[in-house]
Amino acid sequence: MKGLKLLLLAALVMPGIAMASERNDLQSCYDTAQLPELKPVAPGRELIVVVDETVPVPEDIQKQAWGQISRFVQPGDSVKLYSFSAFLPGEYLRLLYAGKLDKKAEEDARDDASARKLRTLDQCLASQPRNFEAGFGKLFVKSLREAREDIPRSEIMNALRKIGEDIKASDKASDHVVFLISDMLENSDYTSFYAKNQIRNLVVADELKKAQTHNLFADLSGARIYVTGAGLITDGVKQSYRSGKTMDALNQFWGEYFSHSNASLSGFGTPSLGGDLK
Helix, strand or coil: CCCHHHHHHHCCCCCCCCCCCCCCCCCCHHHHCCCHHHCCCCCCEEEEEEEECCCCCCHHHHHHHHHHHHHHCCCCCEEEEEEECCCECCECCEEEEEEECCCCCCHHHHCCCCHHHHHHHHHHHHHHHHHHHHHHHHHHHHHHHCCCCCCCCECHHHHHHHHHHHHHHCCCCCEEEEEEECCCCCECCCCECEECCEECCCCHHHHHHHHHHCCCCCCCCCEEEEEECCCCCCCCCCCCCCCHHHHHHHHHHHHHHHHHCCEEEEEECCCCCCCCCC
16 A cells, blocks of 8 residues: 555546546446456445535544545445535545455356456456556645635535435445545535634534525435544634534534434544544
8 A cells, every 4th residue: 555655646637527426537447358248237335535625624534534544435336535624726626546346256247258358357356456646645635725714715615515415326335334534514605614714613503504595415325434634724724722522512413414314424534534444
């Protein structure tokens, strides 16, 4: 597994890619080997990584996030990478990567296949995890590096609502995990978790009512949600100290929000997520 520093050095500038319901940026080994009939049809898991580009993330949390992703992803998994900030020129929700790692075919399914094609298949399967790391990792690092403190808005709930719509449009996985790298501080026309450049002590019931009034709840298809970076603050925020009361209210709001959005909050890093994705 390549380290994050190597990925930082390897990162190249690439244009944003629009969302699509069907897409695979990782070539299927079964198609490469001309053995599509051997491809397992089990739906598997889907990992959705979402990067909030309105707040720079410290390098140690970037490294932890990469490690959590790399430990989670296994053959048979689908992986998507989104980035978002606010609806400004050049800044919008983008699907940067969508790929599916192939799972090895059952041995009895290989019995009648060409030996030459099977060699091609096995070589491809062996190299596919490295190809995934190179392709996904480059874009993951690029999205983290492009985070800016000068974007005045952060439309987290709107981004989650649109991601939920995308899941529904292309839902072939049986198990969804969403990994959010964000300060989780909504700052939009709908509501703001700031007041006078300070993080507010949220009244959770009031914020949930606003989310309902503005139709901001998502449908995340029963996903387990993990957050890292919650409560991170930029230089423009006067209040560098965040009390336990403030963070507890933030945690409670998002727990309730995800419960109303057909999902469950399984980990809330304030800012670092301690455990692994499951």
